[in-house]
Amino acid sequence: MVQRSPLFTLFCHVILILGIIAVAFPIWIAIVATTHENSAFVTGSPLWFGDLGFDVFRDLLSNESTFNNSTLPISHMLLNSLIMALTITVGKLSISILSAYAVVFFRFPGRMFAFWIIFFTLMLPVEVRIMPTFEVITNLNMLNSFSGLTIPLIASATATFLFRQFFLTIPRELFEAARIDGAGPVRFFIDILLPLSRTNIAALFVITFIYGWNQYLWPLLITTDLQYYTIVMGIKQMLGVVDGVVEWNKIMATTLIAMLPPVIVVISMQKVFVKGLVDPEK
Amino acid sequence: MSSNVVFKNKWLPIALITPQLLITFIFFIWPAGQAIFQSFQLEDPFGFSREFVGLENFIYLFNDSNYIDALFTTLQFSISVAFLAMVSALLLSAFAEHIVRGSTFYRTFLIWPYAVAPVVAGSLWLFLFDPTIGIIAELLGKLGVDWDPILNGSHAMWMVIIASTWKQISYNFLFFLAALQSVPKSLHEAAAIDGSGPIKRFISISFPLISPTSFFLLVVNFVYAFFDTFAIIHAMTQGGPGNSTSTLVYKVYNDGFIGLNLGSSAAQSVILMIMVALLTVVQFKYIENKVAY
Numbered sequence: 325m326v327q328r329s330p331l332f333t334l335f336c337h338v339i340l341i342l343g344i345i346a347v348a349f350p351i352w353i354a355i356v357a358t359t360h361e362n363s364a365f366v367t368g369s370p371l372w373f374g375d376l377g378f379d380v381f382r383d384l385l386s387n388e389s390t391f392n393n394s395t396l397p398i399s400h401m402l403l404n405s406l407i408m409a410l411t412i413t414v415g416k417l418s419i420s421i422l423s424a425y426a427v428v429f430f431r432f433p434g435r436m437f438a439f440w441i442i443f444f445t446l447m448l449p450v451e452v453r454i455m456p457t458f459e460v461i462t463n464l465n466m467l468n469s470f471s472g473l474t475i476p477l478i479a480s481a482t483a484t485f486l487f488r489q490f491f492l493t494i495p496r497e498l499f500e501a502a503r504i505d506g507a508g509p510v511r512f513f514i515d516i517l518l519p520l521s522r523t524n525i526a527a528l529f530v531i532t533f534i535y536g537w538n539q540y541l542w543p544l545l546i547t548t549d550l551q552y553y554t555i556v557m558g559i560k561q562m563l564g565v566v567d568g569v570v571e572w573n574k575i576m577a578t579t580l581i582a583m584l585p586p587v588i589v590v591i592s593m594q595k596v597f598v599k600g601l602v603d604p605e606k
Numbered sequence: 607m608s609s610n611v612v613f614k615n616k617w618l619p620i621a622l623i624t625p626q627l628l629i630t631f632i633f634f635i636w637p638a639g640q641a642i643f644q645s646f647q648l649e650d651p652f653g654f655s656r657e658f659v660g661l662e663n664f665i666y667l668f669n670d671s672n673y674i675d676a677l678f679t680t681l682q683f684s685i686s687v688a689f690l691a692m693v694s695a696l697l698l699s700a701f702a703e704h705i706v707r708g709s710t711f712y713r714t715f716l717i718w719p720y721a722v723a724p725v726v727a728g729s730l731w732l733f734l735f736d737p738t739i740g741i742i743a744e745l746l747g748k749l750g751v752d753w754d755p756i757l758n759g760s761h762a763m764w765m766v767i768i769a770s771t772w773k774q775i776s777y778n779f780l781f782f783l784a785a786l787q788s789v790p791k792s793l794h795e796a797a798a799i800d801g802s803g804p805i806k807r808f809i810s811i812s813f814p815l816i817s818p819t820s821f822f823l824l825v826v827n828f829v830y831a832f833f834d835t836f837a838i839i840h841a842m843t844q845g846g847p848g849n850s851t852s853t854l855v856y857k858v859y860n861d862g863f864i865g866l867n868l869g870s871s872a873a874q875s876v877i878l879m880i881m882v883a884l885l886t887v888v889q890f891k892y893i894e895n896k897v898a899y
Contacts, residue, residue, distance in 0.1 A: 353734060419626045452855070453640075589721065594710075
């Protein structure tokens with residue numbers, strides 16, 4: 325063990341705490357802002373809590389609340405976000421694990437070709453193929469629908485690749501033993517492969533859930549109907565008031581509500597999330 | 607790869623892989639092909655007529671000062687974000703690596719911005735930087751800066767750079783921390799016996815050993831700054847004032863959806879695809895090198 329001077333250790337703690345304060349500063353200001361009347365901001369934004377308490381949150385979450393040009397209650401947008409994030413997550417994990425299974429444990433014509441086609445999609449974020457993808461969605465009549473919001477985002481090269489890497493590390497003896505015991509491909513998948521992949525599935529779940537929840541450009545393109553607005557899009561809607569006052573206390577409250585679910589997921593599943601992110605190949 | 611131990615079924619694997627292939631083909635390959643096709647066409651905004659123009663869209667782009675401006679804006683933006691996010695994350699992880707007690711605490715409180723949506727990050731920082739009510743704007747005013755991101759291009763640029771950096775620090779921090787923790791302790795012990803202090807050890811031992819991770823992060827940060835910051839820019843500045851914060855991706859969106867200039871938007875998409883392809887190859891090489899079969 326390398327000797328540590330207590331002074332240097334103290335210095336490390338001080339720097340890290342300053343780092344945390346700097347990173348958390350916007351959140352602090354946002355929380356404080358929700359407890360003030362909108363008129364309080366005229367004299368500059370406050371640093372300490374006001375007397376509104378949680379009224380803004382209560383107003384926002386009760387269904388009657390409508391403000392600015394948004395007529396959709398926050399709770400509805402939250403539900404949309406949840407449906408979208410969960411559908412993308414479940415869909416992505418299912419089709420990726422199935423295709424990785426096919427590529428690793430079977431031999432069929434065009435196997436590697438199929439794998440490379442999937443891998444190629446890594447290179448094409450929505451942002452670079454906006455117009456033609458939009459046209460495809462229009463032609464398939466998928467504008468303003470949950471299928472349009474989710475299905476195109478379900479294909480994932482990353483998840484397929486990570487599952488493939490993991491499957492390749494599974495010892496062949498396990499596979500042979502299962503076959504001698506008479507396990508078919510379906511049996512093997514359900515009884516052996518799925519339980520073994522638990523941690524990988526959990527890690528990908530965290531990452532994909534956040535990805536799905538935070539989608540912005542995609543819903544912006546293909547939903548014009550307020551019914552399908554997600555909470556993340558709702559924020560932009562509130563910021564873009566053309567005339568009238570920007571209701572900062574409500575925007576900040578919505579912002580906090582919108583970031584809460586993914587942040588809770590990351591913090592509560594920290595271990596598995598870090599594992600999935602930093603060494604995905606293990 | 608164990609090549610001879612496999613199931614013998616013929617149709618099952620094809621059935622298993624079909625859903626993934628279908629989605630890939632319909633929503634990725636087909637539109638990408640369309641983009642390439644359209645980039646050689648000149649089309650009127652309503653789709654009534656089109657003609658083949660070869661490379662004209664591309665030639666036009668590279669003679670268009672707006673496009674060149676967007677290219678430089680993107681470079682300036684990406685380099686700043688990558689630099690700031692990597693340096694601050696490296697500093698934090700270097701100090702975090704020294705902490706024995708409470709490291710989980712620090713990690714927990716530093717990683718959560720990863721989960722924050724870019725547009726959320728944008729709205730948080732927009733509030734702080736608002737010229738009339740924002741607390742940072744107020745502070746800058748006291749320092750004598752006439753803060754006005756709505757009219758001043760470079761102020762707007764700083765605003766999106768800071769919001770984007772804030773969002774990316776946690777990701778870099780995790781990777782740097784993992785890399786620093788995998789540096790063999792024995793090297794540090796030997797150097798400590800030779801009398802070098804923690805800072806010297808960091809520069810001469812840890813830093814060279816984490817350079818592959820740094821390179822990987824550099825690429826990831828560029829990809830992030832190119833593509834994932836669309837929402838930040840869209841929420842904070844809409845590419846303005848003027849075109850001062852309009853990056854290449856923002857321009858594709860703007861020219862395609864708002865301007866309806868399909869050929870040009872497609873040509874821009876194709877250029878971006880080539881860039882992404884190159885960056886992806888680099889990332890893939892990194893991941894593959896770390897994998898032992």
